[in-house]
Amino acid sequence: MEGNQMKYRHPNSRIESLNLCSYDEMQHEFAEKKEYRMFVGTWNVGGRTPHIGLNLEDFLQVEGETDIYVLGFQEIVPLNAGNVLVSEDNEPATKWLALISQVLNKPSQQATSLDDPSPSKQSNYVKEKATSATPFQKNSLKAISKVCRANSALAKTCNCSLEPSGVHQRARELREFVQRVESSSFDEDSPIQSCGGQENQGCYNEYCLIANKQMVGIFLSVWVRNDLVQHIGHLRISSMGRGIMGLLGNKGSIAMSMTIHKTSFCFVCSHLASGEKEGDELKRNSDVAEILKNTQFPRICKSPTRRIPERIMDHDQAVWFGDLNYRVMLSYEETRALVEDNEWESLLEKDQLNIEKQAGRVFSSWKEGKIYFAPTYKYTYNSDEYAGETLKSKKKRRTPAWCDRILWCGDGIEQLQYDRGELKFSDHRPVFAVFKAKVEASTRCPCWKGYASVGARSSLHEVIPQRHSFYEF
Secondary structure (H helix, E strand, O other), X not given: OOOOOOOOOOOOHHHHOEEOOOOOOOOOOOEEEEEEEEEEEEEEOOOOOOOOOOOOHHHHOOOOOOOEEEEEEEOOOOOOHHHHHHOOXXXXXXXXXXXXXXXXXXXXXXOOXXXXXXXXXXXXXXXXXXXXXXXXXXXXXXXXXXXXXOOOHHHHOOOOOOOOOOHHHHHHXXXXXXXXXXXXXXXXXXXXXXXXOOOOOOOOOOEEXXXXXXXOOEEEEEEEEHHHHHHEEEEEEEEEEOOHHHOOOOOEEEEEEEEEOOEEEEEEEEEOOOOOOOOHHHHHHHHXXXXXXHOOOXXXXXXXXXXXXXXXXXXXXXXXXXXXXXOEOOOHHHHHHHHHOOOHHHHHOOEHHHHXXXXXXXXXXXXXXXXXXXXXXXEOOOOOOEOOOOOOOHHHOOOOEOOEEEEEEEOOEEEEEEEEOOOOOOOEOOEEEEXXXXXXXXXXXXXXXXXOEEOOOOOHHHOOOOOOOOOOO
């Protein structure tokens, strides 16, 4: 009789409520649409290093809560032979990061002592010190970079859940997981920790820096809300020089690829060929064609069923921005007269980018919002006057033009705002666009590499043979 006695194991309430969401072959999966607000800004800063008094708040702060900031700069260093041929100066880039963080992560009003034992208060103190009114002190540059940056190890890698093959393997792994749960001593009401590891340790700010890259004067940085970092993966960067000899980095592009949940994004910050002579627009067209053709991202996805884009145009959504250098095909006098009368439509009819785009010679599948703002180039430093108004030499005079542009392509992305800032620091005015991006997310397990999560109950016989039960006979 003893051998026939039934051995009963008391059910664990946490096991009974397991949602076997990683086994998506055996379970229905529902796609969910999320919307994120994205700010994209571009600014040619004319080779000038930022100073403490430069306030980016009017440029970066827009109405409504923003989830992602994508910021591109051109000419953050002078495009001289030393920076192009020898070694680029990265100190201006660090100062730009400090100024950006100072705006995105405003310090709290209450000062906190380092003697306070609370880790959260200590981290707030570090943040306040790093984003204080003196961010350019030599001894604070490393601290600023450390505090700004998220622990992006997860963002840089593949976050796809590799699906096990075969029912028997799934059943074996499930049984092993059940045994670990039953033998563990965690509190019944405590949540199961994410299998993805540490979660954003090192970044205590509202916005974290997940990527930044400099190529001579071109500089790209991407910032996201702290709680969004865990949903970003496949982070990759590709740079391409199109300057001297068609190779060097005084002109060219930095492209960044990433996924948010299941949707892929590509951001391209570029500085194209300059010049306002007839035919110079063809050089810019060639730059765009070569960047599209030769920019390639490495393969890092571990999932055999998911296709992660390797080219710019393969992404679900893409944004291209920067000093594209397209000019207005009118004389200086004609352009100045139309600018004074705010005749933007008449000027835009002669805009090279519009002409080349409509002819199908460049950016044929890309969109650009309607421009209702004045040309962004070329201004006299620290002035509202276009360069040339007070110059006696016509050689230094430049015809006003919309050199700084933002374009986009893909499904699920909608532009909400397209405008320029009024900072007088450079001979260019900054330009920004605000987008609403729809992202596809899965309603299955929120744990990246886990086998289960606490939530809706699921019938076990749908996943494994009935003889493998939580009740051992």
